[in-house]
Structure formats: structure tokens, C-alpha cells
Amino acid sequence: MDSCIVAQSGGPTVAINSSLAGVVNAARKNNLKCYGAVNGILGILNENYVHMTESFPTEESLDILKNTPAMFLGSCRHKLPKYTEDDSSYIKIFDEFKKKNVKAFFYIGGNDSMDTVLKLSEYARSIGSHIRLIGIPKTIDNDLCMTDHTPGFGSAAKYIASSILEISYDTFIYPVKSVTIIEIMGRDAGWLTASAALARNGVNTAPHLIYLPEVAFDIDDFIADVENQLSIRDNVIIAVSEGIRDKDGEYIAASNAMEDKFGHKQLSGAGKVLEMLVKDRINVKVRSVEVNVLQRCAAHLASKTDIDEAFMQGEYSMKLAREGITASMVCLNRLDNNPYKVECTYAAIKDIANEVKNIPVHWITQDRNDVTKELVDYIYPLIQGEVQIGYKKGVPKYADISHLV
Amino acid sequence: MDSCIVAQSGGPTVAINSSLAGVVNAARKNNLKCYGAVNGILGILNENYVHMTESFPTEESLDILKNTPAMFLGSCRHKLPKYTEDDSSYIKIFDEFKKKNVKAFFYIGGNDSMDTVLKLSEYARSIGSHIRLIGIPKTIDNDLCMTDHTPGFGSAAKYIASSILEISYDTFIYPVKSVTIIEIMGRDAGWLTASAALARNGVNTAPHLIYLPEVAFDIDDFIADVENQLSIRDNVIIAVSEGIRDKDGEYIAASNAMEDKFGHKQLSGAGKVLEMLVKDRINVKVRSVEVNVLQRCAAHLASKTDIDEAFMQGEYSMKLAREGITASMVCLNRLDNNPYKVECTYAAIKDIANEVKNIPVHWITQDRNDVTKELVDYIYPLIQGEVQIGYKKGVPKYADISHLV
Numbered sequence: 001m002d003s004c005i006v007a008q009s010g011g012p013t014v015a016i017n018s019s020l021a022g023v024v025n026a027a028r029k030n031n032l033k034c035y036g037a038v039n040g041i042l043g044i045l046n047e048n049y050v051h052m053t054e055s056f057p058t059e060e061s062l063d064i065l066k067n068t069p070a071m072f073l074g075s076c077r078h079k080l081p082k083y084t085e086d087d088s089s090y091i092k093i094f095d096e097f098k099k100k101n102v103k104a105f106f107y108i109g110g111n112d113s114m115d116t117v118l119k120l121s122e123y124a125r126s127i128g129s130h131i132r133l134i135g136i137p138k139t140i141d142n143d144l145c146m147t148d149h150t151p152g153f154g155s156a157a158k159y160i161a162s163s164i165l166e167i168s169y170d171t172f173i174y175p176v177k178s179v180t181i182i183e184i185m186g187r188d189a190g191w192l193t194a195s196a197a198l199a200r201n202g203v204n205t206a207p208h209l210i211y212l213p214e215v216a217f218d219i220d221d222f223i224a225d226v227e228n229q230l231s232i233r234d235n236v237i238i239a240v241s242e243g244i245r246d247k248d249g250e251y252i253a254a255s256n257a258m259e260d261k262f263g264h265k266q267l268s269g270a271g272k273v274l275e276m277l278v279k280d281r282i283n284v285k286v287r288s289v290e291v292n293v294l295q296r297c298a299a300h301l302a303s304k305t306d307i308d309e310a311f312m313q314g315e316y317s318m319k320l321a322r323e324g325i326t327a328s329m330v331c332l333n334r335l336d337n338n339p340y341k342v343e344c345t346y347a348a349i350k351d352i353a354n355e356v357k358n359i360p361v362h363w364i365t366q367d368r369n370d371v372t373k374e375l376v377d378y379i380y381p382l383i384q385g386e387v388q389i390g391y392k393k394g395v396p397k398y399a400d401i402s403h404l405v
Numbered sequence: 406m407d408s409c410i411v412a413q414s415g416g417p418t419v420a421i422n423s424s425l426a427g428v429v430n431a432a433r434k435n436n437l438k439c440y441g442a443v444n445g446i447l448g449i450l451n452e453n454y455v456h457m458t459e460s461f462p463t464e465e466s467l468d469i470l471k472n473t474p475a476m477f478l479g480s481c482r483h484k485l486p487k488y489t490e491d492d493s494s495y496i497k498i499f500d501e502f503k504k505k506n507v508k509a510f511f512y513i514g515g516n517d518s519m520d521t522v523l524k525l526s527e528y529a530r531s532i533g534s535h536i537r538l539i540g541i542p543k544t545i546d547n548d549l550c551m552t553d554h555t556p557g558f559g560s561a562a563k564y565i566a567s568s569i570l571e572i573s574y575d576t577f578i579y580p581v582k583s584v585t586i587i588e589i590m591g592r593d594a595g596w597l598t599a600s601a602a603l604a605r606n607g608v609n610t611a612p613h614l615i616y617l618p619e620v621a622f623d624i625d626d627f628i629a630d631v632e633n634q635l636s637i638r639d640n641v642i643i644a645v646s647e648g649i650r651d652k653d654g655e656y657i658a659a660s661n662a663m664e665d666k667f668g669h670k671q672l673s674g675a676g677k678v679l680e681m682l683v684k685d686r687i688n689v690k691v692r693s694v695e696v697n698v699l700q701r702c703a704a705h706l707a708s709k710t711d712i713d714e715a716f717m718q719g720e721y722s723m724k725l726a727r728e729g730i731t732a733s734m735v736c737l738n739r740l741d742n743n744p745y746k747v748e749c750t751y752a753a754i755k756d757i758a759n760e761v762k763n764i765p766v767h768w769i770t771q772d773r774n775d776v777t778k779e780l781v782d783y784i785y786p787l788i789q790g791e792v793q794i795g796y797k798k799g800v801p802k803y804a805d806i807s808h809l810v
Contacts, residue, residue, distance in 0.1 A: 012575045039580050069571055075578040162800045163699055166474055170417045170702040172809045173480040175444050201798055203805045233810065292694045294568055297575040301705060303799070383799035393606055394708070394788035395567045400608045404577045405638065 002103045003033035004321070005096075006052065008138075009040035009109035009116070010077075012070035013152025014299040015310035016138040017399070019108045020072060021062040022314020023136070024052045028059075030318060035100060038403065040076035040109070041116055044096050045089060050403060066311060067389045068398040069299035080116055083123040090123045097131055104132035104321035108314075110139035110150075114329060114353040121327035121349060132321035135329035135349055136313055140296045142191035145355040146347035147331035151313060152296070154306030154382030157195030159298050160184055161383060163291060164199035164239060168206040171235045179226060179236045179278050181288040182207070183271030185295055187243040190214050190359050192295070194371045195379050196239035206237035213243035214359045215368045217252055222274070223281050225369050230284065242270050300396050304385025309342065316344040340381035407508050408438035409726070410501075411457065413543075414445035414514035414521070415482075417475035418557025419704040420715035421543040422804070424513045425477060426467040427719020428541070429457045433464075435723060440505060443808065445481035445514070446521055449501050450494060455808060471716060472794045473803040474704035485521055488528040495528045502536055509537035509726035513719075515544035515555075519734060519758040526732035526754060537726035540734035540754055541718055545701045547596035550760040551752035552736035556718060557701070559711030559787030562600030564703050565589055566788060568696060569604035569644060573611040576640045583690040584631060584641045584683050587612070588676030590700055592648040595619050595764050597700070599776045600784050601644035611642035618648035619764045620773045622657055627679070628686050630774050635689065647675050705801050709790025714747065721749040745786035 006023045008016055020036070027034035036050040037043025050073060056062050065072055083090045097105065105120070107113050117135040124131055137144050140156035164182060171180050184193040190212030199206060208229045211217055229236040244252045253270040268276075271288035278286040313330045320328060328346040335341040363375040390397040411428045413421055425441070432439035441455040442448025455478065461467050470477060488495045502510065510525070512518050522540040529536055542549050545561035569587060576585050589598040595617030604611060613634045616622055634641040649657045658675040673681075676693035683691040718735045725733060733751040740746040768780040795802040 012578060039578075042580075068574070070574040071578045074580065077579075158799055162705060163703075165800050165803070166702045166704065167698055169473070169475040169704075169803060169806065170698050172806055173417060173444075173476045174482075175447075175479065175809075198798070199800060201800055201802075203807055205810070235810070289697045290695065292697065293572055293575050294699075297571045298568075299571065299574075300567060380799070385799075386796055391791055393603070394563055394785070394790075395570050395604060395606055397606075398570070398574060401574065401577055402608055404580075405610070405640070 001031070001033050001101070003035060003100050004104040004106065005035045005037050005044065005100070005102050006106040006108065007037035007040045007043055008071040008073045009075050009107060009113040010139070011110065012296050013138050013140050014069045014155045014297060014302045015151040015306050016108055017068045017072045018066045018307045018310035019136045019138060019151055019314035021066045022311040023106050023317060024056050025059055025062055026315040026318030028053050028057070030322065036073045039074040040078060041080065041093070042076045042078050043073065044093050047096065064390070064397065065399045066307060067299055067302065067387055069297040072399055072401060074404045077112070079112065080119045083119065083126065087123070093120070094127065094129060102131065104134065106134050106136055106317050108136040108138055110137070110141070111144065111354060111356070114349055117329070118349045118353040124326070132324070132326045134317045134320055134326070135352070136317050137329060138310070140192055141186055141189050143189035143356050143358070144352060145357045146329070146352050148334040148342065149332060149382055151306060151310035153191060154303040156192055156295050157198065157379055158303040158383035159295050159301050160192055160195045160291065161198035162301060164196045164207055164237070165201065165204055167289060168199065168204050168237055171237060175234060176285060177230055177234055178285040179238065181238045181240055181271045181274050181286070183240055183242055183269050183288060183290045185291070186213065186241045188213055188356060188358070190241045193239055193241035194359060194375055195383070197371050197376050198379060198383060207239040208233070208236050209238045209369045210371055211240045211244050211369060212359060212364060213241045213245060214361060215364055216247040217244040218247070219277060223277070226278060226282060230282070240270055240274060244270050299398065300389055302387045303383045304387050305382055307387050313344060320346055337377060337381065406436070406438050406506070408440060408505050409509040409511065410440045410442055410449065410505070410507050411511040411513070412442040412445045412448055413476040413478045414480050414512060414518040415544065416515065417701050418543045418545050419474045419560045419702060419707045420556040420711050421513055422473045422477045423471045423712045423715035424541045424543060424556055424719035426471045427716040428511050428722060429461050430464055430467055431720040431723030433458050433462070435727065441478045444479040445483060446485065446498070447481045447483050448478070449498050452501065469795070469802065470804045471712060472704055472707065472792050474702040477804055477806060479809045482517070484517065485524045488524065488531065492528070498525070499532070499534060507536065509539065511539050511541055511722050513541040513543055515542070515546070516549065516759060516761070519754055522734070523754045523758040529731070537729070537731045539722045539725055539731070540757070541722050542734060543715070545597055546591055546594050548594035548761050548763070549757060550762045551734070551757050553739040553747065554737060554787055556711060556715035558596060559708040561597055561700050562603065562784055563708040563788035564700050564706050565597055565600045565696065566603035567706060569601045569612055569642070570606065570609055572694060573604065573609050573642055576642060580639060581690060582635055582639055584643065586643045586645055586676045586679050586691070586693040588645055588647055588674050588693060588695045591618065591646045593618055593761060593763070595646045598644055598646035599764060599780055600788070602776050602781050603784060603788060612644040613638070613641050614643045614774045615776055616643070616645045616649050616774060617764060617769060618646045618650060619766060620769055621652040622649040623652070624682065628682070631683060631687060635687070645675055645679060649675050704803065705794055707792045708788045709792050710787055712792050718749060725751055742782060742786065
């Protein structure tokens with residue numbers, strides 16, 4: 001019986017297991033055995049697999065997996081050397097492919113994972129292998145090229161927008177002047193921070209200022225922005241990317257390293273630095289909130305659109321493999337925005353790996369403290385719909401990952 | 406037409422508006438006009454009201470209010486002086502009661518709010534007023550006496566348990582040794598931190614260590630605990646209360662004040678201090694996560710048991726007032742735990758205000774790094790059930806609070 005291998009890599013999202021479920025479901029439908037390599041490409045090197053089609057024999061059995069956050073198969077941060085410098089890993093991997101009668105390998109991940117797919121593709125070509133090598137995107141950062149957006153982003157954006165709305169309710173209760181700074185993930189691309197704008201639901205006005213890494217951050221402009229907002233309203237709420245930089249490209253977060261009593265340099269986050277700035281320059285109550293890792297793993301608040309698209313892309317990757325496509329990544333092409341409609345396509349992995357997609361500057365307002373309607377319209381469809389996860393004993397019921405622990 | 410006034414005070418929870426809805430619903434059923442004072446007791450002093458029974462004329466119209474986080478009526482941190490020292494506020498408040506034909510005043514809040522109810526009760530007695538003064542509890546800290554538990558706690562506990570579970574999934578993906586420290590609210594009482602134990606669902610083993618403010622925290626014991634856990638498993642997850650103290654009562658968080666470049670002393674949280682300790686004493690990957698204000702305002706993940714009980718207590722407070730009870734707080738009495746069953750009761754406000762309920766020490770394990778089954782069994786019923794909130798444009802649909810902004 002022919003088989004395929006699927007693996008996951010990079011940082012968690014709540015949609016990456018839905019893509020995995022899509023691959024497994026397509027394998028099942030095509031009578032392929034599907035092995036899940038544990039901890040990414042390391043799983044192949046270490047011959048550590050989960051028999052996915054055996055463990056999930058029906059579409060229904062995949063339901064919990066679809067809605068489980070992070071990587072069911074575990075992750076890795078393993079960078080393959082160039083095969084021209086050291087081909088030992090490649091020989092091992094392609095031996096495994098042969099031994100297991102593997103016709104296709106699917107790697108679900110972000111930029112680094114696409115780099116692995118690219119390197120495997122180059123090696124495969126060099127040895128004349130016909131194995132299909134397909135990348136399936138995922139990243140909350142939404143920074144992969146050639147695709148309209150990436151699985152995982154819509155759910156993270158829904159979490160950010162909903163959280164900002166809830167934090168606004170938490171903030172508006174006191175009739176005193178205050179500034180609340182909310183720091184959001186995204187070191188280089190501001191897509192996730194920009195999604196804070198979707199908290200403005202017609203009633204709620206927050207966030208009142210949004211700062212992104214795509215444009216230079218100026219401290220004096222920032223203070224003037226905050227003072228201006230404080231002249232309009234009591235409670236000013238600010239969304240800021242962890243990756244904001246000044247005009248010289250220096251991270252704002254790096255501008256205020258402190259030393260703890262052990263002598264460690266402690267780097268404050270961008271939010272904390274802005275909090276201290278406001279405290280120093282404006283006499284007002286201020287606090288900063290770092291949205292923690294839940295922005296990438298709160299599967300209980302996933303976007304149904306996102307989860308469904310991730311599954312669809314997992315299934316589509318099998319279609320590509322069967323059509324003989326290789327060295328490619330599954331992409332999404334937006335056909336219409338009203339009503340929202342997308343189709344799956346693909347692009348050559350060499351045009352994606354190691355490239356980054358930033359927010360176009362014309363989607364950021366001229367005074368660099370907010371986003372345009374075009375950007376909101378772009379994100380809006382991606383956060384629509386809620387998934388119905390199950391609960392057991394009062395907490396979410398997710399797939400059993402005891403094989404990782 | 407007779408009337409009543411209701412107000413809210415203290416810090417936010419996701420259940421406090423459900424108690425408000427309960428009061429309004431009971432007022433409506435009893436043909437009472439219900440005024441909501443905006444920003445707690447200040448709303449009466451400033452004559453700033455929302456006409457609640459007009460704004461919410463049916464039980465159905467209260468549905469969104471019930472599930473809205475934080476205070477629909479706004480909050481305050483206003484401490485009344487003793488009336489024997491300065492009775493001007495009291496004269497104003499009781500004038501308002503008279504002017505509006507108010508028969509009862511309901512104050513939904515925590516410890517400080519109960520202090521206000523107590524003071525108003527003492528003043529009422531001194532002038533022979535027959536107005537009914539009733540406190541309705543709420544606090545995520547669960548630290549009010551004379552009641553089995555407080556509205557708001559169950560939802561916050563559900564949020565903490567679910568978050569720890571999701572953070573575990575986020576953590577277990579890498580096959581490398583790591584320590585993750587999760588800091589949870591609760592300066593004096595450890596109830597909310599203890600609820601982290603409910604993340605252990607039979608599959609997930611995290612958190613592996615729990616540290617509470619009720620017992621002295623010892624740094625050397627802590628390091629030994631972590632080293633022991635690291636010898637058993639790769640990823641150690643630790644729940645810690647912001648309020649942990651050493652044997653001399655000094656906050657651990659206070660032990661590592663740093664100075665920023667403006668010369669401000671920056672107090673790290675307890676989690677951050679433990680992170681630095683682990684970094685210094687154990688050679689392992691470590692990070693700390695501060696669960697932010699969402700633990701008290703994430704209404705999208707509320708406990709249905711909590712929301713329903715909060716509503717019930719709101720309605721019950723009206724029953725008490727009509728029976729002539731005053732100077733009291735609504736309480737919950739647990740009749741059975743299997744199946745879980747509670748009834749509403751009440752207690753004299755003087756036995757509640759300014760008292761604190763801590764975790765009994767026999768519900769903490771002997772080595773002071775975990776909680777007992779009794780404590781888990783106590784919290785377990787309180788996090789059961791999920792509320793179905795509505796979504797609009799992809800974000801939760803909550804009551805319009807534009808009167809506060």
C-alpha cells in the first residue's frame with residue numbers, strides 16, 4: 001500500500017491541526033496510509049511516527065483533532081544543512097521515504113518549514129526522485145507570500161479583536177483618565193496587531209491608536225497622539241506590535257534594557273517601554289497588557305472560516321500531490337470579498353521560502369497610528385464564524401497528545 | 406411608584422452584570438422602578454442614573470446584559486467616611502432615596518463595597534430609616550466570608566483552567582527541557598491560582614506545581630521542586646499566585662525591583678521573578694506568562710453555573726428586601742456536591758465587610774506546592790457549563806456601554 005508522511009513545524013496556531021486533519025482525511029479517501037512524523041522533520045530522522053489513518057479511521061474521528069490547538073504531532077526548529085554541504089540527513093530521509101513506500105511528504109508550517117520543503121525539493125531533483133513535496137502554510141503572522149492569507153491568522157485575529165473588546169469593557173468602568181497599552185505578537189509584520197481594529201464594532205471605539213512595525217515609530221509623535229486622544233476621551237486604548245522600530249530600525253523594546261539583581265539584562269516588551277514613557281511624559285494612570293501565548297493557542301475562540309480553510313488546504317495538498325505537483329505550497333486566492341469567496345491554488349516553493357509579506361504602507365494611515373478601511377475589509381471575513389468545541393469537566397476537550405509528553 | 410437603586414463597584418468580573426440583570430428582572434416582576442446608579446455610589450451623589458426597568462423591559466432584553474463582562478453601570482473606588490465624622494454624603498444619599506421613593510438599595514461588589522453597605526446600614530439605623538440595604542457579592546478572588554463562593558469566581562476559574570490547558574498544548578510541542586511559569590491574580594487569597602489544578606483532565610498533567618499565598622514561599626524549596634519535576638518530564642508548567650510571600654511575609658514580587666532608564670523602580674511580577682531565579686539557578690529554557698485582565702473579563706468563556714447563580718442572587722436580593730431584611734449580603738449555601746446543589750441565604754453585613762476568606766491550609770499539600778483533591782472537588786462544580794454568547798461581525802456581542810464612555 002502506498003503511503004504519505006505529514007509533519008508539522010514552527011510555532012503553534014489553532015488551525016495547524018485542521019490542516020493535518022485535512023491531509024489525513026484525503027489520504028483515507030485515497031486509500032493511502034498516512035504516517036505523522038513526530039516533531040517535524042526530526043520524526044523522520046528518528047523514525048518516530050503516529051499512524052494517522054489508523055488512529056483516525058473516519059471523518060468524524062478527525063473532529064476533535066481539527067479543533068485542537070498547537071501541533072498534535074509536535075514541532076521542531078530544525079534547519080537542514082544544504083545538501084551540497086552535508087547530505088547525510090537527506091539520505092536518511094529519502095531512505096525512509098523508500099522504506100515506507102512514501103509517495104508524498106506534506107510539511108505544515110511557516111517560513112522555516114517552507115525552507116525545509118525547498119531544500120528537500122532541490123535534493124529530490126538532484127537524485128531524480130519523484131516524491132511529491134508539498135508545503136501547507138500556517139502562521140498567525142500572516143506573512144507568507146503568494147497566498148491571500150495563512151491558516152492560523154484568522155483565528156488569532158479573532159482572538160485579538162475579541163480580547164481588545166473585552167479589555168475595553170474592563171477599562172471603561174472607571175471615570176478617570178487612563179491609558180492602556182496592549183502589546184501584540186508580530187516581530188516583523190503587523191497583520192495581527194492591525195486586527196485589533198476589528199474590535200470596533202460600531203459601539204466600541206477602541207483601539208484608539210494602532211502602531212505597526214511596517215512604519216517607523218517616533219516617540220514624540222506617540223506622546224502627541226496619546227495627549228490628543230486624552231483630550232477627546234477618558235480611557236485611551238492602544239494596540240502596539242511587539243516589533244515596532246524607530247527610523248533607524250532599532251527595536252523600541254530594546255531601548256530600555258534593565259538589569260535584574262542577578263546581573264541579567266532584562267529586555268522589556270514594547271508595551272512596557274511605552275507604559276514607562278507615558279508614565280514619564282504624561283501624568284496619567286497607565287498600564288500595559290501583554291497578550292500572552294493564548295493569541296496563538298486559544299482554540300476555544302477559533303474562527304470557523306479559518307479552521308475550515310485550513311482543513312480545505314490540507315485536503316487540497318493531496319490533490320496536488322496526486323496530480324504530480326511538487327516543490328510547491330498550497331495557496332489561497334480570494335475571488336470575491338462580498339460575499340467572501342476563496343479558492344485553493346499553489347505556487348512554487350522557491351517564490352515563498354524566506355520571503356516575507358508585510359502590510360502595504362497605503363493600508364496604514366498617513367499619521368502612522370491607525371489602519372485604513374481597506375485593511376479592515378481584508379481581515380474582516382477571516383474572523384467570521386465560531387467553532388463549537390466540546391467541553392469535558394468544564395474545560396475544552398482536545399485531542400490526546402500524550403504521545404508527545 | 407416605588408423604586409429601588411442598584412449599583413456596582415470594585416473590580417470587574419464576568420458575572421456582575423448577571424446579578425444586575427437579576428435585580429432588574431425581580432424589580433420588573435414586582436412592579437418596582439429600578440434605577441442604576443452610574444459609577445457606584447458616586448452615581449447617587451452625582452444623580453447620574455440609567456433607568457434600568459425602562460431600558461430592559463422584558464426578561465429576554467436582559468439576555469445580552471447577563472453575558473456582558475465588567476460593569477454595565479461602571480464602577481468606583483470611593484470609600485465613604487464614617488458618618489460620625491462627616492455625614493454630608495449620607496445626607497445626600499438618603500435625600501436621593503427619599504426623592505426617588507427608593508425602598509431598597511442593592512450594591513453589587515467585593516469587600517470594599519460591602520464596607521459601604523455596612524456604613525450605609527449604620528447610618529440608616531442612626532436616623533431610623535427603613536430602607537433595605539443589601540449587598541450582592543462578586544469577586545474573582547472568592548475571598549468573601551459567610552458564603553460558599555462568590556459570583557465571578559467560577560468563570561475566572563474556568564478561564565484559568567482552560568488557559569493552562571491551552572498553554573500546555575502550546576508548550577508540549579518541543580522535545581526540549583523547559584519551564585513555563587504562569588502568574589495568576591489573587592494578592593491575598595489563592596483560590597484562583599488553585600483552580601489551575603482543574604486543567605488536569607485525565608490526559609493533561611499540567612500544572613505540575615502550584616504556589617499559593619496562603620503558605621510561605623521558600624526559594625530553595627522551589628528550585629528543588631523544579632529540579633525534581635525536570636527529572637520526571639521535559640516540560641514543567643507552574644501556576645503561581647501574584648501574591649506569594651516568603652516566611653517573613655515579604656512579597657516575592659518585591660524582591661527584585663529594577664530601575665528603568667527614567668529612574669522608576671519597576672516591580673516585576675512574581676512570575677517574572679521566578680523566571681529569573683530559574684534562569685540563574687537551573688540551566689534550562691524558561692519563560693513566564695502573566696495571565697492578563699482577560700481572567701476577569703473574558704465573558705466568551707464564562708461558566709454557565711456562575712452566570713446563572715449570579716442572576717439567582719440578584720433576584721434573591723429583591724426577595725430579601727421585600728421580606729424586610731436589611732444590612733445583609735446574599736450568600737450561597739452548598740447543600741450537596743454530588744449532584745451539586747446550592748441555595749440562597751443571607752448573612753449580616755457586619756460579619757462580612759473587611760473580613761477575608763483564605764484557602765484552608767489542610768487543602769494545600771504538605772510540601773506546599775500543590776492542592777488537595779478536596780479543593781479540586783470544591784471548585785469543580787463552579788466551572789461547569791458554557792454560556793452561548795452571540796457574535797456580531799466576528800466579535801462577541803455585548804451590551805452597549807456608550808453611556809460610560
